[in-house]
Amino acid sequence: MQAILCAPGAIIARLNPRQKKVNNLRQKTQHLRAAAAPAAAVEASELDFGNYIADKNKAIEQALSDSVPEMYPERLHESMRYSLLAGGKRIRPCLCIAACELMGGTMEVAMPTACALEMIHTMSLIHDDLPSMDNDDFRRGKPTNHKVYGEEMAILAGDALLSHAFEYIGRETPKSVPAERTLRVLVDVGKCVGSEGLVGGQVVDIMSEGADADEVTLETLKYIHAHKTGALLEVSVTSGAILAGAKEEDVERLGKYAQLIGLAFQVVDDILDCTQTSEQLGKTAGKDEAVGKATYPSLVGLEESKKIADDLITEAKELLRDYDPKLAAPLLGLADFIKNRQN
Numbered sequence: 001m002q003a004i005l006c007a008p009g010a011i012i013a014r015l016n017p018r019q020k021k022v023n024n025l026r027q028k029t030q031h032l033r034a035a036a037a038p039a040a041a042v043e044a045s046e047l048d049f050g051n052y053i054a055d056k057n058k059a060i061e062q063a064l065s066d067s068v069p070e071m072y073p074e075r076l077h078e079s080m081r082y083s084l085l086a087g088g089k090r091i092r093p094c095l096c097i098a099a100c101e102l103m104g105g106t107m108e109v110a111m112p113t114a115c116a117l118e119m120i121h122t123m124s125l126i127h128d129d130l131p132s133m134d135n136d137d138f139r140r141g142k143p144t145n146h147k148v149y150g151e152e153m154a155i156l157a158g159d160a161l162l163s164h165a166f167e168y169i170g171r172e173t174p175k176s177v178p179a180e181r182t183l184r185v186l187v188d189v190g191k192c193v194g195s196e197g198l199v200g201g202q203v204v205d206i207m208s209e210g211a212d213a214d215e216v217t218l219e220t221l222k223y224i225h226a227h228k229t230g231a232l233l234e235v236s237v238t239s240g241a242i243l244a245g246a247k248e249e250d251v252e253r254l255g256k257y258a259q260l261i262g263l264a265f266q267v268v269d270d271i272l273d274c275t276q277t278s279e280q281l282g283k284t285a286g287k288d289e290a291v292g293k294a295t296y297p298s299l300v301g302l303e304e305s306k307k308i309a310d311d312l313i314t315e316a317k318e319l320l321r322d323y324d325p326k327l328a329a330p331l332l333g334l335a336d337f338i339k340n341r342q343n
């Protein structure tokens, strides 16, 4: 995450919320095929991206369903399955599988980690939607987990998904994968989830909410985005590469690609929040402005935000230039998808 982060200490000092006066603080995507637009300089050539993603998503949906069986205590597992199988875009599993395949691995090798990443993403959204955080009623076009199962169950379903994710990588990764690769993935995923990753990003996000406009700088916003969203996207790509036995320089290059698409993902998220309807998004639109959240459009304007997202995606794709275009096509297509998505 180094390239796009600012010093965490400085941010915390600047934002330490309760000491400061202001720190008062679509349903399943339209078919992915529709969002995959023609690429820029480096092309996702000779790949029917829509078909590729549809195939992968079918396998991912099945694997996700198998990963959390319906069992005792039924209500808990129902709550876990409710959110896990609610039909997200499955970008993280796709990135993991695509990176693994680019580096010579297989979908089977990546699938347990791919599922675990989606479990972690799902639990983070369950917790993010809770009344104590964003207090949201809709997610992926359906009532949020706590609206259906109650707050206690939603917290515990999130906890169980998080724990299950690590167990799942350790237990289900094929034994053909050397144990040190699996161990490295477990460490990397752990790091990206904790205080130096998702949780850290969420904390700074909460602390920044409602702050005076000049208190939340672009640097701080980049920190939030790189941690809250970018970290999990980054480890999705690097873990796929590591499982395939990629060379260190490739893991590093793919990590940089992922940082760039991760930031672009969140810039696009900010743009969509103020340009799409709740129906299109499958969650409450316009919330950023309503709660006074600093976003790319609020800091640099809508047009500049679009340009930043475009530039990030172009730069990310440039990093894949030296790979066989056929093998790199899924990662190139996913970069375009992130830029062009409508929800």
Ligand code: FPP
Binding pocket: 120, 123, 124, 125, 127, 128, 133, 134, 136, 162, 193, 198, 199, 202, 228, 229, 283
């Ligand atoms: C959505 O952001 C939220 C996230 C991307 C991550 C939130 C992270 C947590 C709640 C920490 C979870 C705990 C662990 C252990 C991982 P948003 O509110 O900007 O977007 P939204 O409009 O989709 O809700």
Ligand code: MG
Binding pocket: 128, 129, 134, 136
């Ligand atoms: Mg939220």
